[in-house]
Amino acid sequence: MSKYAIGVDFGTESGRAVLVDVADGTEVATAVYPYSHGVIDEKLPIPGKEIRLEPDWALQDPQDYIRTFQNTVPAVLEASGVNAEDVIGIGIDFTACTMLPVKRDGTPLCDLPAFRENPHAWVKLWKHHAAQPEADRINDVARQMDQDWLDRYGGKISSEWFFSKVLQILDEAPEVYAAADRLIEAADWVVWQLTGIETRNSCTAGYKAIWSKREGFPEPSYFGALDPRLENVVDEKMSRDIRPIGDRAGSLTRQAAQWTGLRPGTAVAIANVDAHVAVPAATVTEPGRMVMIMGTSICHMVLGDAEHAVPGMCGYVEDGIIPGLFGYEAGQSCVGDHFAWFVENCVPAAYEEEASKRGMDIHALLEEKAARLRPGESGLLALDWWNGNRSVLVDVDLTGLLLGATLATKPEEIYRALIEATAFGTRVIVDTFQLNEVPVNELVACGGLPEKNKLLMQIYADVTRREIKVTASTQTPALGSAMFGAVAAGKAAGGYDSIYEAAKTMAHLKEESYQPIAENQKVYEKLFAEYLHLHDYFGRGENDVMKTLKKIRAEVRHVA
């Protein structure tokens, strides 16, 4: 009798459940629930009330997560015809850091009438960017106090991360901070709702909340220096009991069983993060193979045997991706977003017409035209910083650059230059890991882009000088979560005793891969040298024009 596991992937706009055959990873059924309130970035969804949000805010409604369980899990059971008895485990992954303040029993503050109209009581989504002043304070105080842990995060804590968001609540809504018994990642909160037990996972704690297995959280004195009321935040509102990825969090409660149609007692895995959970689903459970989750942005994940501070990475966490190994993460903030911006703002009507006449997607048309160009033929070079630079410069104030345009420059040349720029950005990351004793021998790609753009994949292979393999699954996070669900259930229940075993049978790559082409590589080496020169000139302070322009812009807007 076949056994099954379910992975639930909580994305930015929707949640997705996938029911997977534990024996070989076959994805039997999928269901998607678009959140009823989506991303809340203009006003709170309270009928009859006009409570508007400041710019850069991004919230969610925690009940949308419960509704995801209620809608998607019964749907995959029904679509597959699989018996709930044969579903041995469930795992979830989430965007991160996406966090919320809750009461001791897990009730979100925003569900209490007293706090419903306070935006700070709602879920702060990963892309809530309003906590930059708090992030600046966190970094300044850390440098002043010489905090070693800064090195683990490439020298900078992001405004997106846990304590930046916590500190913003404390700064702007101390009553919400005071009323919150627990401050918790949404990932851990949904597992709590499934199992009735509050657990904290090593992945979000490590990558987003400055925790490490060996050193724990920063000292209370550090938090106290940020704000005296924050001194004991960990002991008062969080937990020091951080559970490694791959553990079982608990079993499905009777209530959660009712939501989902699964058996009470079904194994539930410790929560995980969408990007990180994709790594074993991309067959990677060992050092040397970098996983790239390629979509609007790129997350780069690689495993290491030992601890190395790699400049400009997003962080490294022991047990953060695979138990027993250091999980290194780096990132590019703007990849697919680049091309979307380009298509929306820079593609002339004649191209739209051609695409429409030929029944093609405009991206496909641009790819077709760009693919006819040889490397170096456009004479263009770009810096891929339209949304700042995460790795390795860790600087949100950097901006985009396009150089080499002439009156003969065509849209497809710019399009290709943007692709190449993001490939050069990846090359910088790969080279930086390699230089810091975290080897990267092969790349494994997953996410939306590899499916959509073969030209882009070939350019990445040429620029990075490495073979790129592609995952067989197009929903690797959900598959990864299902794999961890099977591990939570254990071998005795028909699952696996470790994620290593699960990956061997449940994760697959496509047969075809992208091999670097020698003559392209040669030209790209020359272009990359020029990219690096500009990268360092504009990115490392020699010419701060990008920041000066942002400052002038801010002054101009302030005056108006």
Next chain:
Amino acid sequence: MSKYAIGVDFGTESGRAVLVDVADGTEVATAVYPYSHGVIDEKLPIPGKEIRLEPDWALQDPQDYIRTFQNTVPAVLEASGVNAEDVIGIGIDFTACTMLPVKRDGTPLCDLPAFRENPHAWVKLWKHHAAQPEADRINDVARQMDQDWLDRYGGKISSEWFFSKVLQILDEAPEVYAAADRLIEAADWVVWQLTGIETRNSCTAGYKAIWSKREGFPEPSYFGALDPRLENVVDEKMSRDIRPIGDRAGSLTRQAAQWTGLRPGTAVAIANVDAHVAVPAATVTEPGRMVMIMGTSICHMVLGDAEHAVPGMCGYVEDGIIPGLFGYEAGQSCVGDHFAWFVENCVPAAYEEEASKRGMDIHALLEEKAARLRPGESGLLALDWWNGNRSVLVDVDLTGLLLGATLATKPEEIYRALIEATAFGTRVIVDTFQLNEVPVNELVACGGLPEKNKLLMQIYADVTRREIKVTASTQTPALGSAMFGAVAAGKAAGGYDSIYEAAKTMAHLKEESYQPIAENQKVYEKLFAEYLHLHDYFGRGENDVMKTLKKIRAEVRHVA
């Protein structure tokens, strides 16, 4: 009884005649003749023959100039009802350097059957760009031989100029060079056709053919060093009798009177160049006021009492614009062309739709949207080098740069940044003149752009910190030519004895002008500082990435 003069302006695509009232400059009638062969840049217009041209070639048919006289002059006489008796003079202006090889009697070599199929026998238009290797040689040898005259041309002779084109003929078609009794500017050739007398004007000789009133042409030893066959080019195929602007070339021959419907004996002015002839038509006959002829590119003209070597200018010539003064010329190679490129390649379909719905020109829509932005608000900065940089860097291999783009960047922001970049380019030119003792107190604009784009004009005023006046006439070259026609006729015949007098009554400015706005100026000073920093970094050799990219491109194209 009113007296009239006719100006004929020979442009790139067409010739235009304007009949002007000598008393007050009223433009009574205009007629345009589109050249039947236009710009010849693909193949020679010989029926039944496939004689293709190399890239960068641009030729014309000299008979199109004769047809211009035959078509336009009778048309303005007819449209105005003016009697040929009352037309006292005719002047012409031309693109330059536009030159051709002819026989001793003025017959163009391309009109002889023996040479008709040889592209080098045809008129080489100003934008024939295939003589770059020859220009390089001219510059290299000049530097080796320490030729002082290089300083008069900002340190570099252009591939567009007279001797570059001559040397290309000698290099590639020595039989054409040998058969040419005369090598002559088309401007002087058409005056020859009108008068039966070969004259050479000081404007093209000075700006395009390395002549100066005090030093004449370079020594035969210099020409001999370029190629022994070229040693006596001036004495063999040109003339040392250079006539100042404002002189009378001669009188209309009987044949030319038949072509035009004018009286035989009508005064004909010495030839002039389109940009230079516009200066008195823009009311400028004294130092301190710079004329900008603003169209696809900008020509900057300013008069000076004394001789100063201004780095990077196109040249200065005594008697080159106004007799008795030094005429300084600088240029920006790409202004209107920038916006045309942008509109063709970078404006999304949604904008085209909006423009079409509202019945607007797309440029007008972009201007409207861009005008809503405040200086500095876009966060963008560009280097206006899509077509290289003429003044002050004199480097055709520089390319365009756009910096500061984010995912929120809109097309109108890029459009405005391109306008601002060209304004910064003009500011560099103005500052360079000022610094080198050629004062620029006021700007006078003419050409197509001032009519079309008020936003652009305001930005130029803000960036240059100077009032900008605009000519009343929209066809200043033709008006200027008519003014010189009236001067050729002289006071006794109802005209004027000098261009100073003619300008006082015949040239006019609009009442409205553009005044710098203090708060805009303040922001633009900051942006200009950043522009200048990038300008020098990429333009003066600190980072040669633009040239490296061009080199890589050339290699890639060569391999293919």
